[in-house]
Amino acid sequence: MSPQTMSPHIVLRVGAKLLIPIILLFALYVQFHGEYSPGGGFQAGIIFAAALVLYALIFGLETIQRAVPPAAVHLLAACGALLYISIGIWAMFAGGNFLEYKVLASNPKLGETIGIILIELGVGITVASVVITLFYSFAGRERQPRDKD
Amino acid sequence: MIVALGTVWIRNLFAATMLMGIFSLLAAALYVLLDAVDVALTEAAVGAGVSIILMLSALVLTTSREKVHNTRHSLLALLVVLITGGALIYGTMDMPNFADPQAPAHQHVSPRYTQDSPKEIGIPNMVTSVLASYRGLDTLGEVLVIFVAGVGVLLVLGTGQYRRRERAPGDKRR
Numbered sequence: 001m002s003p004q005t006m007s008p009h010i011v012l013r014v015g016a017k018l019l020i021p022i023i024l025l026f027a028l029y030v031q032f033h034g035e036y037s038p039g040g041g042f043q044a045g046i047i048f049a050a051a052l053v054l055y056a057l058i059f060g061l062e063t064i065q066r067a068v069p070p071a072a073v074h075l076l077a078a079c080g081a082l083l084y085i086s087i088g089i090w091a092m093f094a095g096g097n098f099l100e101y102k103v104l105a106s107n108p109k110l111g112e113t114i115g116i117i118l119i120e121l122g123v124g125i126t127v128a129s130v131v132i133t134l135f136y137s138f139a140g141r142e143r144q145p146r147d148k149d
Numbered sequence: 150m151i152v153a154l155g156t157v158w159i160r161n162l163f164a165a166t167m168l169m170g171i172f173s174l175l176a177a178a179l180y181v182l183l184d185a186v187d188v189a190l191t192e193a194a195v196g197a198g199v200s201i202i203l204m205l206s207a208l209v210l211t212t213s214r215e216k217v218h219n220t221r222h223s224l225l226a227l228l229v230v231l232i233t234g235g236a237l238i239y240g241t242m243d244m245p246n247f248a249d250p251q252a253p254a255h256q257h258v259s260p261r262y263t264q265d266s267p268k269e270i271g272i273p274n275m276v277t278s279v280l281a282s283y284r285g286l287d288t289l290g291e292v293l294v295i296f297v298a299g300v301g302v303l304l305v306l307g308t309g310q311y312r313r314r315e316r317a318p319g320d321k322r323r
Binding site: 030034035038039040042043046047049050053057074077078080081084085088098099101112115116119120122123126127129130131133134135137138139140141 | 282303
């Protein structure tokens with residue numbers, strides 16, 4: 001996965017440049033419109049990560065790691081899970097059970113909505129970060145000398 | 150089905166990976182037909198997209214051709230597989246018919262989910278309200294599993310930036 005990977009392929013590069021913003025936007029749509037249409041944190045996270053992986057495949061691993069450094073991704077993966085747990089604990093402080101969103105606002109429905117949106121955000125962040133981490137770990141390894149192939 | 154058999158039979162790992170991608174895409178189409186759009190989204194993105202890329206990057210590290218080893222087939226293994234498969238198929242005979250309203254899965258808590266969740270949660274998509282609210286703890290478990298899986302891969306394979314750090318900072322290109 002050197003920076004030269006596929007660099008002469010102008011159709012791929014232009015096509016990817018057109019597609020990637022749309023994929024990212026669609027991921028955010030799936031994330032935040034998940035209460036009304038199919039989707040949610042898992043799907044959005046995967047789609048978001050897939051867009052970044054596509055970028056890495058076409059423009060090289062170094063380019064993407066300059067934009068999305070691995071250390072930041074690791075931090076985000078932990079932050080997503082922490083966000084989920086902290087919502088649960090917030091509900092406990094607000095007087096309910098763990099992850100009982102009803103108590104997060106004066107109106108139970110509003111509380112549920114806030115809780116769901118926030119935990120889905122946590123899920124999305126964690127899933128996207130972990131998938132990107134997996135990709136970095138696999139793609140960042142040096143090519144071993146092959147036996148006869 | 151044919152694609153799955155092809156994946157098992159074929160020796161060229163690159164082609165097998167591609168066949169797996171096709172299989173995932175077909176499965177996603179099947180989920181759409183069954184009205185499980187959430188699952189279909191996941192299957193299309195994970196199965197046909199990301200996991201294939203991960204397989205390919207693993208293939209880069211190894212060879213693309215499976216080593217043929219010990220083609221002698223064990224009769225005992227065949228017997229075990231046949232018995233297990235037969236037992237599983239026998240088990241499916243007790244399952245209720247597809248879309249049977251009297252099925253146990255539709256009796257226990259799902260009437261409450263389907264009838265009360267829009268009122269209780271205030272969110273039209275029941276999948277989301279079940280996933281995030283009624284089953285919030287399960288979803289938390291899933292997220293933690295994903296997180297731990299990521300940490301495990303990091304520990305085993307390294308961060309992916311590790312190798313590049315060893316190079317001199319001025320050396321931009323590999």
